[in-house]
Amino acid sequence: MHEASIAENILEIAIDTALKNGAKKIVSINLQIGKLSAIDNSALVTAFDVIKEGTIANEAVLNIENIPIIGKCNECGDESEYEELYFKCKRCGSFDMSLISGEELSIKDIEVE
DSSP: OHHHHHHHHHHHHHHHHHHHTTOSOEEEEEEEEEGGGOOOHHHHHHHHHHHTTTSTTTTOEEEEEEEOEEEEETTTOOEEEESSSSOOOTTTOOOOEEEEESOOEEEEEEEEO
């Protein structure tokens, strides 16, 4: 389960950032996770809830914003949302596409006290 190592990295970054800014407690961590990142959100939250015990993030909530797969056609410029990486333009049918979003895995912000 690679979600456990991801949760561990997120927690480490959040704690380091909070301590460097003089915080005593992490209230929440807000993530952006792209659909193509192959991360199981519930497994990530479960892993986070286990490893946060005994840290300044003990009561923290992990909030996840799911980022859709957005592709842009290099022929006609149309931008559309897709369900999987293999896609063609919904307007002109071209396969000459660029990925705009969907691979994200980032900490958007950390709420502290």
